[in-house]
Amino acid sequence: MRAIAKKIEEVIEKVDEEREINDLKDMIIDIFRRCRNCNYCYIDCPLLVSTRGLASQGPSGMMGSIYYAIRWDALSADNAESLRDILYSCTACGGCEIRCKQSATGLPIIDVIEAGRQLLVDRMFGPLPGQSSALKSLLINENPYGMLAEDRIKWLNEIEEDISQKVNILSKGQKIEYLLFIGCTSAYNHELINILRSILTIMNSLGVDYGILGEEKCCGDPAKSVGESALFEDLRDLNRKAFMETGAKGIITISPHCYNLFKNEFDNLKDTFEILHYTEFFAHQMDQGNLIPKKNFNKIVTYHDPCYLGKRNSVYEPPRNILKVTAGDNFVEMRQNRESSLCCGGGGGRMFAEVEENPRLSEIRVRDALEVGAQVIATACPWCYIQLRDGVKNSGNVGKIEVKDISEVLAEVL
Numbered sequence: 001m002r003a004i005a006k007k008i009e010e011v012i013e014k015v016d017e018e019r020e021i022n023d024l025k026d027m028i029i030d031i032f033r034r035c036r037n038c039n040y041c042y043i044d045c046p047l048l049v050s051t052r053g054l055a056s057q058g059p060s061g062m063m064g065s066i067y068y069a070i071r072w073d074a075l076s077a078d079n080a081e082s083l084r085d086i087l088y089s090c091t092a093c094g095g096c097e098i099r100c101k102q103s104a105t106g107l108p109i110i111d112v113i114e115a116g117r118q119l120l121v122d123r124m125f126g127p128l129p130g131q132s133s134a135l136k137s138l139l140i141n142e143n144p145y146g147m148l149a150e151d152r153i154k155w156l157n158e159i160e161e162d163i164s165q166k167v168n169i170l171s172k173g174q175k176i177e178y179l180l181f182i183g184c185t186s187a188y189n190h191e192l193i194n195i196l197r198s199i200l201t202i203m204n205s206l207g208v209d210y211g212i213l214g215e216e217k218c219c220g221d222p223a224k225s226v227g228e229s230a231l232f233e234d235l236r237d238l239n240r241k242a243f244m245e246t247g248a249k250g251i252i253t254i255s256p257h258c259y260n261l262f263k264n265e266f267d268n269l270k271d272t273f274e275i276l277h278y279t280e281f282f283a284h285q286m287d288q289g290n291l292i293p294k295k296n297f298n299k300i301v302t303y304h305d306p307c308y309l310g311k312r313n314s315v316y317e318p319p320r321n322i323l324k325v326t327a328g329d330n331f332v333e334m335r336q337n338r339e340s341s342l343c344c345g346g347g348g349g350r351m352f353a354e355v356e357e358n359p360r361l362s363e364i365r366v367r368d369a370l371e372v373g374a375q376v377i378a379t380a381c382p383w384c385y386i387q388l389r390d391g392v393k394n395s396g397n398v399g400k401i402e403v404k405d406i407s408e409v410l411a412e413v414l
């Protein structure tokens with residue numbers, strides 16, 4: 001009997017999987033048929049600058065390549081590698097969608113690209129090699145960096161005791177007002193420790209009732225963005241359960257990638273919790289008079305919009321408001337800002353893969369900042385921070401410009 005039940009379960013699972021694949025294909029076909037082929041979206045795609053080899057694809061071309069692979073039943077080993085390279089080059093910056101909305105039919109281009117990646121993963125033609133290792137680690141360690149889950153909170157030992165002792169590490173069932181979600185990159189990358197130090201210092205100074213999870217897990221962005229939907233869904237469910245147990249009224253994220261997922265991809269999570277990026281929370285506290293700078297940030301600073309905060313979620317002003325208050329006239333804008341901001345190259349799963357670029361987007365961004373006389377590029381995303389710092393090194397500009405997180409700028413003047 002048990003064997004029959006198992007067999008039935010397997011058949012149901014297979015039917016469900018096939019249905020999901022067919023739904024994905026229908027969705028891609030339906031959306032691409034609404035594309036006018038006007039190519040307005042090409043104007044805002046950073047790939048046209050950085051990956052010339054794939055340039056002819058552009059946003060609508062990427063959609064077209066997966067559409068025709070489905071229509072011609074050509075999702076095969078013969079063309080899988082080129083299709084994979086095209087689809088996985090996208091940084092999911094959102095520029096094309098904004099342009100399509102403003103000038104054409106408003107197509108959800110990133111959904112099509114992610115669905116195409118899901119089809120490739122299903123046929124075992126995707127993702128890119130480095131991304132496969134990240135997925136393996138996600139499965140085993142619940143982080144994409146190959147680090148042990150039990151070491152996730154070790155960063156706290158690197159922070160001065162007067163700061164770390166005020167951090168509430170939540171045990172099961174413990175309630176707080178705000179949950180601070182640290183994220184894998186901040187937790188495991190020691191070079192980002194000063195960002196954590198700055199954020200905690202500011203949180204402590206506000207006297208907010210906040211805590212962090214004792215057993216935090218990845219938000220699932222590396223899985224979702226490369227098309228591994230089942231793994232993403234597992235992480236989403238585990239996270240949601242842990243969030244519910246805190247009874248928090250709000251979740252504050254450090255990474256715009258966690259923010260984007262909690263806000264847009266965790267079903268109705270945002271109906272239960274206020275989802276905030278830390279820049280939104282701090283900007284609000286400044287408005288309320290709870291964070292008053294004691295001095296002016298005295299270097300010329302510009303702001304690089306993280307795509308998952310700006311173009312993907314229209315959070316443009318809170319980070320700027322913090323910089324305007326802290327730096328005053330020392331805050332300058334780059335030519336490409338807000339909706340027209342250039343991506344750093346790290347989104348869409350590309351932090352885990354080598355995508356050939358010439359020039360690198362991060363280097364272009366550093367040059368953009370130097371062009372307006374900036375001594376500091378401030379950003380508000382751990383991946384942008386890493387990308388830009390590499391951009392400074394690779395473009396030979398060490399000593400001419402520094403990269404800082406907005407929390408570091410703010411902590412310096414409080």
Ligand code: SF4
Pocket residue numbers: 034035036037038039040041042059060099100103104105106107109
């Ligand atoms: S702007 Fe929209 S409609 Fe025009 S080519 Fe791009 S995706 Fe298609």
Ligand code: SF4
Pocket residue numbers: 044045046047058059062089090091092093094095096097109110
């Ligand atoms: S999301 Fe960004 S990188 Fe991807 S196709 Fe659109 S504009 Fe290009």
